[in-house]
Each structure stands twice: as C-alpha cells, then as structure tokens.
Amino acid sequence: MRTLYSGGYSEHQYSAATLREKAQLVSAAIPRLLKKFNADCIVVTGKSGHSVAFAALMLQDYPLCVVRKETDQSHGMGVEGTSGVEVRRYLILDDFIVSGNTVRTCINTMDAGYDDMQCVGVIAYSECGDLAGSSFYVEQYAHKIPVIRLLRGE
Numbered sequence: 001m002r003t004l005y006s007g008g009y010s011e012h013q014y015s016a017a018t019l020r021e022k023a024q025l026v027s028a029a030i031p032r033l034l035k036k037f038n039a040d041c042i043v044v045t046g047k048s049g050h051s052v053a054f055a056a057l058m059l060q061d062y063p064l065c066v067v068r069k070e071t072d073q074s075h076g077m078g079v080e081g082t083s084g085v086e087v088r089r090y091l092i093l094d095d096f097i098v099s100g101n102t103v104r105t106c107i108n109t110m111d112a113g114y115d116d117m118q119c120v121g122v123i124a125y126s127e128c129g130d131l132a133g134s135s136f137y138v139e140q141y142a143h144k145i146p147v148i149r150l151l152r153g154e
Contacts, residue, residue: 023055025150026093026125030062033091033148037120040087041065043106048095052125065090067109079109088116091148095126121146 030042041063044053050066057064065081081087092106103122111117124147 019051019055022052022125023059026052026123027056027060029123029148029150030056030060033121033123034062037089037091039089039091039120041081041085041090042123043067043090043092043110043119044094045102045106045109046094049093049102052095053093063087065110067106089118089120092119092122094122094124096124119145121148123148123150125150 033039034042042053043065044050045067053064053066056062063082063085065079065085065087068078068080087110090110092103094102103119107119110119122145
C-alpha cells in the first residue's frame with residue numbers, strides 16, 4: 001500500500017476546502033489588480049498555479065494564459081490561453097517566490113521574440129515563501145517588478 005503526501009507547500013491542490021479558499025481570495029483580487037496594473041491577462045505555470053487559476057476562473061471570468069514548462073511533454077503549445085486576447089502587459093500568479101525560477105520561466109517564455117511584452121507584477125497567494133523585499137529584480141527589464149501578496153482578510 002502507498003500513502004500519499006501533498007508535497008507540503010502545495011497542500012491546497014489536494015483539499016477542496018483549501019483550494020476553494022485560495023480561489024476565492026484570488027478571484028476577488030484579480031479584477032482590481034488587472035485594472036490597477038493595466039494588465040491584459042494573468043499568467044500561470046506549474047501544477048500549483050494551474051489549480052488555483054482554473055478554480056478562480058470558475059468564480060471570476062478573466063483572461064488567463066498558461067505557460068508550459070520545458071519538461072511538460074503534454075499536448076498543447078508552450079503558451080496558450082483565452083482565445084483572441086492580445087497581451088502586452090501581464091501579471092504572473094504564483095503561490096510564493098523563493099528562487100525566482102517560476103517567475104523567470106514565465107517572463108522568458110512570454111517575452112521570447114516580442115519586444116513589447118512586459119510583466120508588470122507577481123501575485124503571490126500563499127503565506128509561505130520569502131517576499132521580504134516585496135519586489136523582484138528582472139534582469140532583462142533592468143528594474144524591479146512589484147510582488148502583490150494576497151493574504152486572507154485583506
């Protein structure tokens with residue numbers, strides 16, 4: 001017999017109640033953040049981002065873009081999303097930032113071959129991770145982008 005474990009930080013993916021809570025938190029904030037940052041869509045990658053983004057999409061309609069990781073050998077394109085949406089400015093939705101690899105993957109994939117693309121912020125929906133600086137330096141932009149931390153009760 002095998003005993004399953006969630007992987008710790010991604011517990012919300014395996015609990016309907018916790019996923020619902022994260023989705024409600026995100027779906028309530030997205031319209032305001034899209035407007036505040038004049039962003040065209042929300043970008044996600046990885047299973048944690050997918051689970052929350054699609055659950056939030058059921059509660060609040062918004063333009064969504066999925067960036068597949070290079071190791072993802074599933075069907076589909078490297079970047080896909082809401083049909084017909086023209087994207088120049090985007091927000092990345094992620095659980096938290098530690099190494100910055102997810103943010104860099106999203107930016108490098110979204111911006112590849114497009115001079116007019118820009119990540120205008122990162123929305124972090126988990127209470128773990130290190131967001132001490134509340135911004136994230138992006139080498140190719142030569143400036144910091146803000147990190148918007150969503151917490152329950154805000």
